[in-house]
Amino acid sequence: MNEQSPASASPILDVQHLNVSYGAFQAVREVSFSVYGGEIFGLLGPNGAGKTSTLSAVEGLLKPDTGTITVAGYDTRQKPLHARANMGVQLQATSFQPELTIAEIIRLFASIYGVNLDDAAVKEKLAAIDLEAAAGKKIAELSGGQQQRVSLIISTIHNPQLVLLDEPTTGLDPQSRRQLWERMEHFRNNGHAVLLTTHSMEEAEAVCDRIAIIDHGRIIAIDTPEALIDKHRHDPEVLKAVRKGKVTLEDVFIGLTGTAVRS
């Protein structure tokens, strides 16, 4: 497995031997991976594989049974506030105050993070995602894609080293999806680390520098999308999954995780 990234020597996110349970059910089993600065890392897996549980443990929303997680060198259990200050988490539109305008919401979150944003800075942030005209609107007045873009601005308002995105492009049209990809690439190119979950193999191939495939709570492969395709292109199960002659990441994914629909 390609555990090392050439981008940077010490990881911004380091997850080691993570185990997460809900009562007697173990959802995450011995999951270990690292995400480096200058890298977009994708967590892929069938429904119920344990992706959101892993992300929630990183975010500090649920307590792992065992394992260590460090963000920018801070252990999330020993130094939760330091770790939290170095990560940006994408919130759902329902988390935003419905009575406030977009500009007010951005200013509110900026003040929570101790970031001073004047009118011009808010305008600049909105302009960067083509939402200048939405400054005076309420969140419910925006489309799903526009809401996702606002959410991304807010999650990165404190310039965190790590950005965590749980299925950030689900339901977006190709234009909105590409704009979000560009924002992710912008963070990556500025040395930040991006961790995202996705069910889109096309997305993983297009933007992820490395991916981990997780199934039944365990990581079964970590590598660049290209290396995974190369390594598994002759596997019988992958060849069975090929649809139009050319082996894709989705064929490899199906080859490795099987065709059974998860309950």
Ligand SMILES: Nc1ncnc2c1ncn2[C@@H]1O[C@H](COP(=O)(O)OP(=O)(O)OP(=O)(O)O)[C@@H](O)[C@H]1O
């Ligand atoms: N709060 C909970 N209580 C009990 N079981 C849970 C809870 N949250 C998740 N699970 C179970 O843990 C397993 C992993 O769920 P998780 O949401 O992490 O998967 P996922 O890979 O994000 O799935 P999806 O792609 O469907 O979002 C699933 O079997 C799920 O039913």
